Amino acid sequence: MELFKIGKIINTHGIKGEVKVQQHTDFMERFDKGNIVFIQKDGTDWKPLTIRSSRTHKNNILLQFESYETLHDVEPLKNELLYIKEEQLTPLEEDEFYYFEIIGLEVETTDGEYIGRIDHILSPGANDVWVVKTKNNKEILIPYIEPVVKEVHIEEKKVIIEPMEGLFD
Numbered sequence: 001m002e003l004f005k006i007g008k009i010i011n012t013h014g015i016k017g018e019v020k021v022q023q024h025t026d027f028m029e030r031f032d033k034g035n036i037v038f039i040q041k042d043g044t045d046w047k048p049l050t051i052r053s054s055r056t057h058k059n060n061i062l063l064q065f066e067s068y069e070t071l072h073d074v075e076p077l078k079n080e081l082l083y084i085k086e087e088q089l090t091p092l093e094e095d096e097f098y099y100f101e102i103i104g105l106e107v108e109t110t111d112g113e114y115i116g117r118i119d120h121i122l123s124p125g126a127n128d129v130w131v132v133k134t135k136n137n138k139e140i141l142i143p144y145i146e147p148v149v150k151e152v153h154i155e156e157k158k159v160i161i162e163p164m165e166g167l168f169d
Contacts, residue, residue, distance in 0.1 A: 003083035
């Protein structure tokens with residue numbers, strides 16, 4: 001079963017079994033009442049948790065889970081990561097990708113020059129920035145914009161870019 005991280009329980013909140021979650025997803029509906037998320041406590045089997053209630057609070061999400069009624073019940077959940085199953089992923093539009101699909105792809109120019117592999121993704125604002133590690137461990141920042149990223153081939157694990165002037169400086 002492949003699972004995908006959507007958040008981290010960073011603390012408890014109040015005495016009625018709420019937890020504060022730092023979201024790692026743009027799809028806030030994943031935290032809606034009735035949805036199921038998963039944790040893996042101490043490397044054991046995946047444990048499903050059903051969301052009883054959800055609300056936003058100071059740039060985080062406050063969740064309550066079914067069968068977790070008190071502060072004492074949720075205290076052991078602190079620092080746990082929350083996951084969803086692959087079939088719970090939201091379908092995306094054409095030319096939209098999940099981070100896990102992009103990270104690890106090989107990057108080359110339209111001239112066939114190998115640049116490196118996408119190591120991680122930054123989301124500073126208007127567009128994402130793909131951080132590419134070269135073979136000599138240098139980082140190159142590739143903006144995910146149409147003039148630069150020409151082709152993305154998930155199945156072939158390859159991205160073709162047209163470098164802007166100064167991109168490799």
